[in-house]
Amino acid sequence: xxxxxxxxxxxxxxxxxxxxxxxxxxxxxxxxxxxxxxxxxxxxxxxxxxxxxxxxxxxxxxxxxxxxxxxxxxxxxxxxxxxxxxxxxxxxxxxxxxxxxxxxxxxxxxxxxxxxxxxxxxxxxxxxxxxxxxxxxxxxxxxxxxxxxxxxxxxxxxxxxxxxxxxxxxxxxxxxxxxxxxxxxxxxxxxxxxxxxxxxxxxxxxxxxxxxxxxxxxxxxxxxxxxxxxxxxxxxxxxxxxxxxxxxxxxxxxxxxxxxxxxxxxxxxxxxxxxxxxxxxxxxxxxxxxxxxxxxxxxxxxxxxxxxxxxxxxxxxxxxxxxxxx
Amino acid sequence: xxxxxxxxxxxxxxxxxxxxxxxxxxxxxxxxxxxxxxxxxxxxxxxxxxxxxxxxxxxxxxxxxxxxxxxxxxxxxxxxxxxxxxxxxxxxxxxxxxxxxxxxxxxxxxxxxxxxxxxxxxxxxxxxxxxxxxxxxxxxxxxxxxxxxxxxxxxxxxxxxxxxxxxxxxxxxxxxxxxxxxxxxxxxxxxxxxxxxxxxxxxxxxxxxxxxxxxxxxxxxxxxxxxxxxxxxxxxxxxxxxxxxxxxxxxxxxxxxxxxxxxxxxxxxxxxxxxxxxxxxxxxxxxxxxxxxxxxxxxxxxxxxxxxxxxxxxxxxxxxxxxxxxxxxxxxxx
Numbered sequence: 001x002x003x004x005x006x007x008x009x010x011x012x013x014x015x016x017x018x019x020x021x022x023x024x025x026x027x028x029x030x031x032x033x034x035x036x037x038x039x040x041x042x043x044x045x046x047x048x049x050x051x052x053x054x055x056x057x058x059x060x061x062x063x064x065x066x067x068x069x070x071x072x073x074x075x076x077x078x079x080x081x082x083x084x085x086x087x088x089x090x091x092x093x094x095x096x097x098x099x100x101x102x103x104x105x106x107x108x109x110x111x112x113x114x115x116x117x118x119x120x121x122x123x124x125x126x127x128x129x130x131x132x133x134x135x136x137x138x139x140x141x142x143x144x145x146x147x148x149x150x151x152x153x154x155x156x157x158x159x160x161x162x163x164x165x166x167x168x169x170x171x172x173x174x175x176x177x178x179x180x181x182x183x184x185x186x187x188x189x190x191x192x193x194x195x196x197x198x199x200x201x202x203x204x205x206x207x208x209x210x211x212x213x214x215x216x217x218x219x220x221x222x223x224x225x226x227x228x229x230x231x232x233x234x235x236x237x238x239x240x241x242x243x244x245x246x247x248x249x250x251x252x253x254x255x256x257x258x259x260x261x262x263x264x265x266x267x268x269x270x271x272x273x274x275x276x277x278x279x280x281x282x283x284x285x286x287x288x289x290x291x292x293x294x295x296x297x298x299x300x301x302x303x304x305x306x307x308x309x310x311x312x313x314x315x316x317x318x319x320x321x322x323x324x325x326x
Numbered sequence: 327x328x329x330x331x332x333x334x335x336x337x338x339x340x341x342x343x344x345x346x347x348x349x350x351x352x353x354x355x356x357x358x359x360x361x362x363x364x365x366x367x368x369x370x371x372x373x374x375x376x377x378x379x380x381x382x383x384x385x386x387x388x389x390x391x392x393x394x395x396x397x398x399x400x401x402x403x404x405x406x407x408x409x410x411x412x413x414x415x416x417x418x419x420x421x422x423x424x425x426x427x428x429x430x431x432x433x434x435x436x437x438x439x440x441x442x443x444x445x446x447x448x449x450x451x452x453x454x455x456x457x458x459x460x461x462x463x464x465x466x467x468x469x470x471x472x473x474x475x476x477x478x479x480x481x482x483x484x485x486x487x488x489x490x491x492x493x494x495x496x497x498x499x500x501x502x503x504x505x506x507x508x509x510x511x512x513x514x515x516x517x518x519x520x521x522x523x524x525x526x527x528x529x530x531x532x533x534x535x536x537x538x539x540x541x542x543x544x545x546x547x548x549x550x551x552x553x554x555x556x557x558x559x560x561x562x563x564x565x566x567x568x569x570x571x572x573x574x575x576x577x578x579x580x581x582x583x584x585x586x587x588x589x590x591x592x593x594x595x596x597x598x599x600x601x602x603x604x605x606x607x608x609x610x611x612x613x614x615x616x617x618x619x620x621x622x623x624x625x626x627x628x629x630x631x632x633x634x635x636x637x638x639x640x641x642x643x644x645x646x647x648x649x650x651x652x653x654x655x656x657x658x659x660x
Contacts, residue, residue, distance in 0.1 A: 043515035043516060043517065044515055153603045153604070155603055156603070183368040183369060183542075183603070183604060184368055184542055184544075184583065184586060184587060185368055185582060185583060185586050185599065185600040185603075185604075186586075186599060186600065186603055187586070187599070188586050188588070188597050188598065188599035189599035189601070192599065210515070210516065211588075212516075212590065213587075213588040213589050213590050213592075214588050216588065216590065217588040217592075217594060217597060220594050242590055252517065253516055253517070254590060256516050256517055256519070256520035257516060257520075257545070257590060258520075258523065258543075258545035258546055258548065258549040259545050259548065259549075259589055259590065259591070260544040260545040260548050260572065260584060260587055260589055261548055261572055261589070262548045262549070262568045262569055262572055263569070264591070265545060265548050265549040266549060270520070273517070276470075276517075276521060278485065278515075278517075278518075
């Protein structure tokens with residue numbers, strides 16, 4: 001079997017905050033196969049963005065390993081490192097900050113082509129930029145070449161970011177909240193464009209979002225991972241995770257989301273948390289970090305023992321209760 | 327019964343270097359006593375401007391070019407857009423309060439929560455001392471905060487959700503008849519959002535105030551409000567009871583918006599995006615402002631802008647083709 005494209009092996013990342021250390025990402029294990037979509041969901045501060053940044057190599061890991069096609073990225077050098085760096089690209093959330101406001105769209109997309117010698121002549125560059133704009137459905141491309149980012153709408157800017165990421169023919173894309181700043185009515189077309197590209201180019205995508213409904217839609221054939229306070233608490237095929245969540249935290253999240261249907265949303269049964277307080281990363285609860293809030297709390301074991309991610313009912317779940325049921 | 331607020335033919339524009347931004351164009355709607363009305367639309371559709379306009383909180387570049395906003399209390403009606411000086415100050419907060427989008431910046435960072443309440447109360451000649459503290463603590467517990475924990479805290483000591491709830495309590499301090507909430511849960515986590523929604527639902531049951539709920543999130547409107555107005559390019563294009571809005575929408579934009587939002591239950595095939603992007607409010611398209619994105623647009627749509635007309639009692643729409651919009655759009659998707 002070929003190596004997964006990205007493997008996270010006991011990855012932990014700590015930050016120093018006021019002379020203390022916090023674990024933003026704690027012992028995460030995950031492999032992503034070629035052509036697979038994984039959505040990471042969770043509330044702010046759960047470590048999903050930090051995980052994305054470590055995969056792209058922007059942040060080093062504190063302990064553990066990240067493997068790119070079986071090789072530890074911290075040990076890569078020279079040509080191997082460059083191959084990894086080009087192979088894994090990132091699309092950022094804030095489309096107003098991620099494009100240089102003083103460059104035209106043409107310059108923004110042409111720069112990486114020239115820098116990485118993807119094109120040999122100016123004529124070739126021009127042709128390639130046009131092609132790339134067409135792949136992200138910005139047609140006719142000539143309408144956009146000489147525009148500056150501020151002349152484009154949010155959705156168009158995000159398309160430019162995608163086109164820029166594609167200049168170096170990556171095989172893996174980390175998209176961090178890539179559609180959350182885009183208008184509701186055009187989110188779906190952006191996601192559809194990305195799925196189309198994924199299929200056409202065999203890309204793997206790590207899609208980071210806080211919107212579970214969006215995650216289900218985008219990762220339809222892929223998987224969703226739910227993070228809570230730095231740990232991966234559930235990982236399962238997308239539709240299964242939404243329809244049959246195993247971890248109490250996933251269940252609580254799903255029950256809390258309002259639905260765009262007055263009848264459904266007003267009758268929705270909500271699971272009450274034991275406590276509304278969100279624990280600080282500086283003082284993480286012992287044992288399972290969710291235990292002070294967990295509606296399914298079963299006693300001492302939750303307070304003392306950190307649950308490992310285990311196979312259960314076709315998902316991987318980190319919860320003592322799920323293990324006990326087995 | 328007379329509505330608490332009736333906005334009539336309101337138009338608001340902003341001055342910009344390129345020209346006039348027509349943020350609100352000839353908008354009329356009413357909010358009844360105890361009713362919650364949602365204003366739904368994408369960013370830049372003018373929904374926040376509408377809220378600010380009612381309270382005359384618009385920035386200097388904005389100008390109200392036409393219209394009235396009649397506010398009624400005890401049988402008397404006043405046009406809030408004509409208020410000035412002292413009477414305007416009295417209207418704000420005492421009659422109509424607004425809770426802003428950025429809860430993180432809306433509180434004074436150097437004042438304890440107790441002082442934020444005292445400040446507001448003093449400025450409006452409301453309760454003082456012990457009586458104020460009692461009222462404020464009561465409101466804080468209504469929004470599910472622990473008054474002892476919060477009362478002496480500074481804003482930075484509270485989480486985003488807690489600050490948002492303090493703001494809601496503060497908004498209700500002077501017993502306003504009308505509360506305007508502008509995206510009260512954006513930038514908050516799912517569970518915090520759930521908590522705020524529950525608080526709002528509870529408050530509506532316990533206190534009798536009217537609510538204007540500004541949001542881009544259809545699901546929140548579905549859960550909280552009684553009526554929904556869909557705003558597109560500065561105009562209300564459809565207004566109906568919440569059930570009708572979600573079950574029998576007739577404006578292609580409302581239908582498109584509902585179909586464009588992924589739901590937990592929905593299947594992948596149910597979703598369709600609206601083509602194109604929202605219009606430039608300086609150079610608006612001719613005719614119906616939605617026509618460049620509308621699959622049903624015809625010659626009339628391009629030439630003439632439709633006004634709101636009755637679909638049935640309580641349900642109005644501004645579309646030439648509303649009669650067969652749903653069936654035709656269904657065919658388009660098939």
